[in-house]
Amino acid sequence: MLELPEVLTIAGQLNKAVAGKKVNRVLPPAKAHKFCWYNGDPAEYDAAVAGKRITGAEGFGIYVEIAFEDGVRLCFNDGVNVRITQAEKAPQNYQLMIELENKTALVFTVAMYGGIFLHNGSYDNEYYQKSRQMVSVFSPEFEEYFQKLRKESKGTLSAKAFLATEQRFPGIGNGVLQDILFEAGIPPKRKVGSFTEKEWDRLLHTVVSVLRQMWEKGGRDTEKDIFGSPGGYQTKLSKKTYRSGCPVCGGPVVKEAYLGGSVYYCPICQPD
Secondary structure, three states, X not given: OOOHHHHHHHHHHHHHHOOXXXXXXXXXXXXXXXOEXXXXXXXXXXXXXXXXXEEEEEEEOOEEEEEEHHHOEEEEOOOEEEEEEEHHHOOOOOOEEEEEOOOEEEEEEEOOXXXXXXXXXXXXOHHHHHHHOOOOOXXXXXXXXXXXXXXXXXXXXXXXXXXXXXXXXXXXXXXXXXXXXXHHOOXXXXXXXXXXXXXXHHHXXXXXXXXXXXXXXXXXXXXXXXXXXXXXXXXXXXXXXHHHOOOOOOOOOEEEEEOOEEEEEOOOOOOO
């Protein structure tokens, strides 16, 4: 699933690969997917976009957004995969395809669930708006925002719930939080009311530093970019690594189901 490092990486790749290209046509879903959502009828996307040039792309929260001439935009969220390929080599099953003038295509697919939304700048969706209005993790204002949410949160919230629920921090999900909490030395189920000042400071620092590392290395190795290549950030705790034990102490890593997803942690390096 795409989270902030991948969203930023993919937006940057799209700017380099397709900005300035004209759209030949937009093809509606080749295969229906009951958990892929659209803004309106995807069969009408072609009439709105064909003949227009892509002016750029940006990433924010859990969304990547492609901008076209005349203010038309296409955003997609964390459950959508996008790949650039030769149009003639595009897969048979997709949820949307944008053919470009240079015989390449952007192919959008959904495995579990996701949304592909065409709009004119007035897309009024709660998750989209929160992502659009988010305070950037890499901005000078983030520390003040983090401290504000810390004070507003109940002490009974777990570390995972604080970081990855209620869209407090759009783009921080169950994937990236594993290494954030590992670096902070905090287990995912630990209640925030028990944090010391040093732990709060360490958590703030690791949110910024770990996400920056992930972004600078082109996303996590558990996710792929628009060319189908995995990210360069080697996850410490993930589905790829947990069976190998803790990368610091060598002890066993615990995998548990918690709050709608698997969490991984080292009981020695992340004590309760």
